[in-house]
Amino acid sequence: MREVAVIGVGMTRFGRYEDKSSIEHGVEVTQAALKDAGLGWKEVQIAYCGAAQQGMTPATRVLAGLGTTGIPFINVENASASGSTAFREAYLAVATGLYDIALALGVGKMGRAFALASSPEPAEFNLMKTMGSLQPASFFAMRMRRRMKEYGTSIDSLARVSVKNHRHAVYNPYAQYPKEVTLEEVHRARMICDPVTVLHLCPTGDGGAAAILCSKEKAEKYGARPLITVAASAFRTQVYSSKRHPSPDVTTVTAKEAYEQVGCGPWDMDLVQVHEAATVEEIDNYELLGFCNPGEGERLIDDGVTQIGGRIPFNTDGGLLARGHPIGPTGLAQIWETVMQLRGEAGQRQVEGARIGMAHMIGYEGVCIIHILKKRL
Amino acid sequence: MREVAVIGVGMTRFGRYEDKSSIEHGVEVTQAALKDAGLGWKEVQIAYCGAAQQGMTPATRVLAGLGTTGIPFINVENASASGSTAFREAYLAVATGLYDIALALGVGKMGRAFALASSPEPAEFNLMKTMGSLQPASFFAMRMRRRMKEYGTSIDSLARVSVKNHRHAVYNPYAQYPKEVTLEEVHRARMICDPVTVLHLCPTGDGGAAAILCSKEKAEKYGARPLITVAASAFRTQVYSSKRHPSPDVTTVTAKEAYEQVGCGPWDMDLVQVHEAATVEEIDNYELLGFCNPGEGERLIDDGVTQIGGRIPFNTDGGLLARGHPIGPTGLAQIWETVMQLRGEAGQRQVEGARIGMAHMIGYEGVCIIHILKKRL
Numbered sequence: 001m002r003e004v005a006v007i008g009v010g011m012t013r014f015g016r017y018e019d020k021s022s023i024e025h026g027v028e029v030t031q032a033a034l035k036d037a038g039l040g041w042k043e044v045q046i047a048y049c050g051a052a053q054q055g056m057t058p059a060t061r062v063l064a065g066l067g068t069t070g071i072p073f074i075n076v077e078n079a080s081a082s083g084s085t086a087f088r089e090a091y092l093a094v095a096t097g098l099y100d101i102a103l104a105l106g107v108g109k110m111g112r113a114f115a116l117a118s119s120p121e122p123a124e125f126n127l128m129k130t131m132g133s134l135q136p137a138s139f140f141a142m143r144m145r146r147r148m149k150e151y152g153t154s155i156d157s158l159a160r161v162s163v164k165n166h167r168h169a170v171y172n173p174y175a176q177y178p179k180e181v182t183l184e185e186v187h188r189a190r191m192i193c194d195p196v197t198v199l200h201l202c203p204t205g206d207g208g209a210a211a212i213l214c215s216k217e218k219a220e221k222y223g224a225r226p227l228i229t230v231a232a233s234a235f236r237t238q239v240y241s242s243k244r245h246p247s248p249d250v251t252t253v254t255a256k257e258a259y260e261q262v263g264c265g266p267w268d269m270d271l272v273q274v275h276e277a278a279t280v281e282e283i284d285n286y287e288l289l290g291f292c293n294p295g296e297g298e299r300l301i302d303d304g305v306t307q308i309g310g311r312i313p314f315n316t317d318g319g320l321l322a323r324g325h326p327i328g329p330t331g332l333a334q335i336w337e338t339v340m341q342l343r344g345e346a347g348q349r350q351v352e353g354a355r356i357g358m359a360h361m362i363g364y365e366g367v368c369i370i371h372i373l374k375k376r377l
Numbered sequence: 378m379r380e381v382a383v384i385g386v387g388m389t390r391f392g393r394y395e396d397k398s399s400i401e402h403g404v405e406v407t408q409a410a411l412k413d414a415g416l417g418w419k420e421v422q423i424a425y426c427g428a429a430q431q432g433m434t435p436a437t438r439v440l441a442g443l444g445t446t447g448i449p450f451i452n453v454e455n456a457s458a459s460g461s462t463a464f465r466e467a468y469l470a471v472a473t474g475l476y477d478i479a480l481a482l483g484v485g486k487m488g489r490a491f492a493l494a495s496s497p498e499p500a501e502f503n504l505m506k507t508m509g510s511l512q513p514a515s516f517f518a519m520r521m522r523r524r525m526k527e528y529g530t531s532i533d534s535l536a537r538v539s540v541k542n543h544r545h546a547v548y549n550p551y552a553q554y555p556k557e558v559t560l561e562e563v564h565r566a567r568m569i570c571d572p573v574t575v576l577h578l579c580p581t582g583d584g585g586a587a588a589i590l591c592s593k594e595k596a597e598k599y600g601a602r603p604l605i606t607v608a609a610s611a612f613r614t615q616v617y618s619s620k621r622h623p624s625p626d627v628t629t630v631t632a633k634e635a636y637e638q639v640g641c642g643p644w645d646m647d648l649v650q651v652h653e654a655a656t657v658e659e660i661d662n663y664e665l666l667g668f669c670n671p672g673e674g675e676r677l678i679d680d681g682v683t684q685i686g687g688r689i690p691f692n693t694d695g696g697l698l699a700r701g702h703p704i705g706p707t708g709l710a711q712i713w714e715t716v717m718q719l720r721g722e723a724g725q726r727q728v729e730g731a732r733i734g735m736a737h738m739i740g741y742e743g744v745c746i747i748h749i750l751k752k753r754l
Binding site for chain 2: 053057097238364
């Protein structure tokens with residue numbers, strides 16, 4: 001396994017594009033990533049495209065838009081972790097020495113009715129089904145209620161995640177909702193499923209994101225910019241015991257593997273992007289990723305530890321809640337943000353002196369993928 | 378890159394299963410492949426699942442049915458080449474030394490209305506769209522007409538492909554239509570789009586197929602059976618010129634790469650499985666794979682060269698036309714057949730002394746994947 005660098009990233013602003021297909025987003029972000037890397041399309045040797053429910057062969061249709069060059073194109077899907085899967089597979093393609101330059105791409109276009117319920121055959125262990133509910137809002141309502149009961153977490157702490165991430169999004173030109181919201185606004189927003197108001201949940205949307213990966217040796221030729229390398233790539237799926245109780249949580253297991261690959265711990269991170277389809281998920285993830293003990297997560301949000309300027313900023317680009325979550329590209333938007341931060345090109349949302357950052361995604365039904373990127377000095 | 382062996386295969390009989398999901402097919406064929414390999418499920422370290430239009434995360438849902446072990450599961454899709462893509466990625470995962478034992482899985486379940494038209498955004502170069510037609514039958518009708526005009530190919534020669542492949546299927550317990558048909562029956566079958574009768578086209582169906590791949594060193598431990606290794610894995614996409622004329626054809630380019638990997642030519646093969654969604658495609662593929670010059674393909678079918686007992690048997694299991702083509706698993710059904718033949722376990726359809734076999738799949742819009750498997754002596 002050889003070292004791999006991320007030499008170019010590109011993305012579209014997530015949102016609703018009535019007249020633009022997911023394929024057009026894919027072409028646009030690939031061209032942006034190539035421009036960012038200073039490469040031509042013909043130099044790319046293999047491509048992985050993450051997309052969920054975008055019809056057959058989205059990758060091949062993006063290829064047609066870019067100009068056919070004969071390279072292998074592989075469509076990958078792991079629900080919300082589809083973009084992260086594309087990044088992981090592209091990373092392996094280069095790390096193993098088979099290819100020098102790989103494209104990881106993610107595209108998504110969601111109708112307003114798009115929901116996890118679009119999966120026609122949920123597995124038996126699917127909690128949402130077991131509880132007679134197939135909508136994310138009701139699933140997260142139960143999860144919020146449970147956390148409030150178990151740990152006494154207040155609705156204010158939960159709402160603060162939305163306030164924080166919307167504030168972060170204000171400084172991200174690619175965020176879907178770059179608009180500050182107050183605690184009162186989160187509480188009084190349209191109620192979806194008590195206590196989940198619309199501002200506790202991520203929106204649906206459209207968009208694309210891409211990254212160009214390259215062997216470290218080749219990347220060093222480009223010189224001028226700080227070199228960003230992939231320090232860890234961990235991919236696990238949830239193990240269920242005979243009682244189907246998810247323990248330990250897949251995020252904890254995957255994070256442990258990622259930290260071991262780097263030889264570090266959670267507090268060595270300078271910034272973290274996590275999957276927070278609902279506010280409660282971000283607080284849970286503070287704990288599952290090892291930043292504090294179970295039941296202590298709300299302290300990190302209450303004390304401002306996870307906002308930009310705090311000790312360990314989470315979701316510096318606005319996260320799923322405010323940057324948006326078009327499924328396919330989301331994991332690559334996290335890579336985009338991490339690369340921007342490590343390069344020192346994140347503008348008003350810059351985390352001072354950022355040198356190492358983590359990106360964490362969860363896919364429907366127990367997929368977890370974590371990448372750690374590092375600035376080489 | 379290290380050598381990789383195929384140590385287990387499994388499949389379901391392709392057909393229509395009203396009460397069985399694609400996920401159930403996936404669980405069944407994985408268990409069959411594990412049994413065939415003499416392995417337990419817990420020994421598998423990574424899995425790739427090929428599926429098209431089966432909802433989100435089919436792989437994770439199969440995993441739930443097999444028992445969660447925490448391994449990475451990646452859903453891949455390349456239309457008809459989805460199963461071949463899963464095999465290719467699993468092969469790379471082992472060849473590069475990252476994993477010792479990988480599962481390649483393919484599942485599919487198609488409604489009667491399932492057609493290539495299910496792709497919502499065909500690329501502009503899509504011939505079918507350009508011609509104002511989105512149905513496979515009318516596409517292949519034009520292709521048959523063109524071949525008949527350009528080379529004087531007779532409708533009898535075309536129909537003989539269906540007669541041959543149905544005859545082969547009679548001896549395959551997993552074929553969807555194991556029933557001999559006469560030339561007259563092909564001609565007089567229900568007309569779909571003149572001159573394409575229903576017996577010139579592959580059926581829709583459901584099913585699954587799986588293969589277990591393993592490093593050659595590990596595989597040698599199992600001993601008793603002949604060792605089947607992956608001698609070539611080639612994957613290319615169609616290049617279009619500025620006039621969007623596909624030349625050279627992607628099958629020719631991919632086959633050239635595969636032959637180079639083995640250091641052989643087409644006539645060194647003992648048997649070949651090719652993509653023949655319609656009869657004309659098999660004859661075209663005789664030429665595109667280098668077995669004869671353009672316009673000479675019909676001689677191979679007319680003279681019985683490509684039937685079992687002939688010099689180079691094609692689609693010994695019945696092919697897409699008679700074994701069936703549920704999209705996701707088809708490429709792995711080809712691997713199943715090739716392994717059975719190389720092991721000498723193909724019963725009444727056995728190709729005598731088979732030592733090397735090729736499997737070729739095309740995915741919608743220009744994906745071509747070719748694997749060559751070899752029996753090690």
